[in-house]
Amino acid sequence: MEAAPLASLSLTHVDYNPADRISYLCAWLALVPQALCVIYATLIWSNREIEIFLMFAGQMACEALNWVLKRYIKEERPREMHGKGYGMPSSHAQFVTFFSVTLALFLLFRHVPHPTDTHTPLSLVGRFLLSLVAVACAGAVAGSRIYLSYHTPKQVIVGCFAGAGFALAWFGFTTYLRRAGWIEWVLETYAMRMLRVRDLVIQEDLVDSGWARWEDRRKRQSFQVQGKKSR
Template identity: 35%
Template sequence: MADVEWKPFSLTYVEYPIGDVIGKFLAVVSLAPLAIIVGFVTLILFRRDLHTITFFTGMLLNEVINLIMKNVIREPRPVMRTGLYTEYGMPSSHSQMMWFFASYSVLFFVFRLRHISNSLVELLWKVAVAVTVLCIACAVSYSRVYLLYHTWAQVLCGTLLGVVLGCGWFTVVHLILTPVFPSIASWSVCERLMVRDTSLIPNIMWFEYTQARTENRARNRKLASIKSQ
């Protein structure tokens, strides 16, 4: 197969200057969108929650819009490299995805998690998570300019689009889709796939923990009564 032309998988292929510690760090940071995608797929497979599915659907739509705009605008990247998925750089897909995720997540913390509790610890936790998400989005956006994959204009355009689409998709999900989640969860196909609606449960992790603990105690009592007979 010596005559076969090989091409790197651009989703995980990031170049940085040799010996540049900051460039190496930013190259790793720029893989955050891939980690987010893997996280979403894992959550959907194991939790099968309608809100997680719709959130991920919005991110896929965001990527489709980015791809369409790139092929319409057709603005080249500042430095052309071999093996890139697309030769066009306007707008930056990394920036657009990260700011879609960040804006949607911040709105989720503000409007969907506000009823969990009013404690100071809960407020500080939400603020810390929101700030962390925003900082990661900023770092990914900056990495695309630092590593010469995009210009500042391409990154800023992607950022603006990501924020607008993230806020818009959250509005659609929060006001239009969430009220019909119970009906969707009752569809036969959703029941077969065990797709569920947990939007009315304030703290799903605590709920699942207490449910599992209660069920485990009940089964232990039943097992003990059987052994005593």
């Protein structure tokens, strides 16, 4: 009996030129969407923030849109990558553009962190610079798809426009949900309260989350130790 032929799990399979260092770097950049999904899952599990839930939901909806567009347009990839699925628009470019534009919109228009006794949050200028870094990183990932010949420049550009357009639409939709009170209503449901989902990141830095409580705990422990020594 002949063994069945093995299949390749192409989730992280990237073709690159081993003699080209830039090609090697681009191969790593191709893994950014998978890394972002891990970051999403980690933050959702550890912070339980509704804003991160919303952003991840938008990210998955954007991926679904890309799946539909590719099968509607049915444009092949460049000649070097024929047979590896449709290429219009680039899913990598659309994914990272949605992420970077959504993050920038959040940092510049929705995130209003308040300073505390233990932490001074980023200023608007700092958040703007962070947004530029996110957009630049997205540009590097998008450009890597052209360098590796997975997509034509047109496919990448269309992917970027699709990701940015969907990010703007999703941000507007979630803004409506907040202003209409739907987010507050969802947070009061039994399921959300059981999962301990909250909405603090609008006014609180993730860096500061729990830090004030930790500092208070350390001070109490220090006072207790000093009290025991003074006896």
